[in-house]
Amino acid sequence: MGTTLTLMNKETVSAPEAERTWRERPVSDRWLFRAQDDAGRRGWFLRIEVTGLYPRRVGPFPTRAGALECLETLISEITLGALLDMHNEIQEEHACVCVTEEIPTLTGRTTAGES
Numbered sequence: 001m002g003t004t005l006t007l008m009n010k011e012t013v014s015a016p017e018a019e020r021t022w023r024e025r026p027v028s029d030r031w032l033f034r035a036q037d038d039a040g041r042r043g044w045f046l047r048i049e050v051t052g053l054y055p056r057r058v059g060p061f062p063t064r065a066g067a068l069e070c071l072e073t074l075i076s077e078i079t080l081g082a083l084l085d086m087h088n089e090i091q092e093e094h095a096c097v098c099v100t101e102e103i104p105t106l107t108g109r110t111t112a113g114e115s
Contacts, residue, residue, distance in 0.1 A: 023075060024100075032067055035060075046071055 043060025090096040
């Protein structure tokens with residue numbers, strides 16, 4: 001019994017795209033959940049919370065992957081840009097510092113022989 005071999009080159013085979021994740025935390029049942037809304041629609045929902053605003057429920061999405069894709073888009077295209085703009089403005093205008101909570105601050109130290 002023989003095996004047929006096929007020669008492949010770069011033009012005929014495309015590498016799978018790597019999944020890009022912008023989330024800083026693992027998926028939580030609190031903000032990604034399967035439910036039915038007041039109108040009777042079932043599916044996956046996102047709960048979006050921003051300090052100073054009421055929480056928003058977005059959905060339903062037919063799949064969990066679709067809900068996560070929407071979240072990644074929200075984070076990458078809207079939230080990160082707004083956070084960076086805020087960070088730049090508070091540093092320039094108010095001499096404030098923006099620190100990510102729950103992330104340990106890295107500190108450096110010199111070792112023997114370094115100056």
